[in-house]
Amino acid sequence: MNFSRRALLKIAGISLIGAGVRPALEALGAGESPKTLASPNRLVGKRWAMAIQTQKCPAGCRECIDACHQTHNVPDFGNPKDEVKWIWNEPFKDVFPGQEHRYIDERLKEKPILVLCNHCDNPPCVRVCPTQATFKRQEDGIVMMDYHRCIGCRFCIAGCPYGARSMNFRDPRPFIKKINPQFPTRTKGVVEKCNFCEERLARGVMPACVEACKEKALVFGDLENPASDIRKLLQAQLTLRRRPELGTQPQVYYIM
Amino acid sequence: MFDAGKVLPGLVIFLVLMTFPFWYAKGRSAPPALPLDTPEIQKLSVKECIEPAPYMKASHMELLNKWRDAVVRDGNHLYANHEGKKFSMSLSQTCLGCHSNKEKFCDACHNYSGVKPNCWSCHVVPQEGRT
Numbered sequence: 001m002n003f004s005r006r007a008l009l010k011i012a013g014i015s016l017i018g019a020g021v022r023p024a025l026e027a028l029g030a031g032e033s034p035k036t037l038a039s040p041n042r043l044v045g046k047r048w049a050m051a052i053q054t055q056k057c058p059a060g061c062r063e064c065i066d067a068c069h070q071t072h073n074v075p076d077f078g079n080p081k082d083e084v085k086w087i088w089n090e091p092f093k094d095v096f097p098g099q100e101h102r103y104i105d106e107r108l109k110e111k112p113i114l115v116l117c118n119h120c121d122n123p124p125c126v127r128v129c130p131t132q133a134t135f136k137r138q139e140d141g142i143v144m145m146d147y148h149r150c151i152g153c154r155f156c157i158a159g160c161p162y163g164a165r166s167m168n169f170r171d172p173r174p175f176i177k178k179i180n181p182q183f184p185t186r187t188k189g190v191v192e193k194c195n196f197c198e199e200r201l202a203r204g205v206m207p208a209c210v211e212a213c214k215e216k217a218l219v220f221g222d223l224e225n226p227a228s229d230i231r232k233l234l235q236a237q238l239t240l241r242r243r244p245e246l247g248t249q250p251q252v253y254y255i256m
Numbered sequence: 257m258f259d260a261g262k263v264l265p266g267l268v269i270f271l272v273l274m275t276f277p278f279w280y281a282k283g284r285s286a287p288p289a290l291p292l293d294t295p296e297i298q299k300l301s302v303k304e305c306i307e308p309a310p311y312m313k314a315s316h317m318e319l320l321n322k323w324r325d326a327v328v329r330d331g332n333h334l335y336a337n338h339e340g341k342k343f344s345m346s347l348s349q350t351c352l353g354c355h356s357n358k359e360k361f362c363d364a365c366h367n368y369s370g371v372k373p374n375c376w377s378c379h380v381v382p383q384e385g386r387t
Contacts (some may be wrong), residue, residue: 188375
């Protein structure tokens with residue numbers, strides 16, 4: 001066979017170009033490619049935050065806690081060792097350890113204060129998560145969990161200074177009284193916490209706890225919006241945050 | 257041949273063992289029948305899935321992985337298909353909204369092919385939701 005190296009290289013080059021033609025034509029002829037979009041009726045905020053007006057909380061009220069735990073299929077294992085909680089009450093002296101002194105009113109010292117994940121601006125749980133199962137959403141500051149990725153290492157539980165995270169040491173399904181089919185449950189070996197009702201904000205409704213509160217003690221809104229209710233509240237009143245000296249920049253504000 | 261008396265029975269035993277899964281499974285595990293005209297399907301007003309059926313049969317798992325990442329990671333809850341039609345990205349609501357029978361729709365094929373997806377350890381099958 002009489003075939004120069006030059007001719008062979010030419011033909012090889014031309015056939016390589018030819019091989020690229022079909023995929024290019026297919027890509028051009030495919031029409032619109034499928035894509036994902038944010039829902040148009042979602043609530044938009046640049047930095048979601050919550051203010052809790054503790055003076056409005058009636059003694060023994062659990063409306064917000066029950067609403068949240070029902071909405072998110074939070075199990076009730078019935079013992080404090082396995083307890084899973086997204087929002088709960090804690091005595092004042094434990095919520096604000098720096099504010100306690102020997103002359104403080106005894107009633108205030110033991111007063112139950114509502115606590116939840118602070119959705120910190122500088123969240124330690126995100127820093128320690130080895131799989132990025134916990135991450136901070138850049139668009140609105142919510143500290144989210146991807147339960148698909150959680151490997152149950154519990155570094156985040158150690159990292160969170162507020163105790164906002166709970167581990168499922170057992171299968172939670174049998175311990176959920178009433179399963180809400182709109183929201184997934186968790187499985188054994190996964191950590192969970194408050195998600196600022198991210199799934200409800202996407203549908204355009206306020207968080208379940210805010211909606212459930214009859215006293216309007218919980219105010220939820222966008223801190224980057226100067227006209228929002230929460231900004232006005234923070235401007236008008238002195239507010240406390242939990243352990244601000246740690247530098248986590250918690251985004252749940254307390255009005256005493 | 258040296259040791260034909262040992263080699264030949266050995267070969268036979270080897271062949272029997274190697275082909276054991278094939279003749280053991282024969283007749284026991286028929287591929288699932290997938291009828292397309294059940295009363296449930298007749299009741300649906302739209303009988304088309306969000307993407308063409310061959311693509312869904314071959315790649316639904318990849319699509320669901322993309323959906324998961326879009327919803328959880330990017331906060332996008334809507335899917336626009338080739339025709340620009342929009343769907344809420346939800347396994348329990350959108351998929352099982354039409355494919356209402358999980359045993360016959362999901363499990364029939366997954367059991368036959370020995371696939372064990374762990375979707376349902378967290379996601380709720382609507383009928384199984386206790387109210």
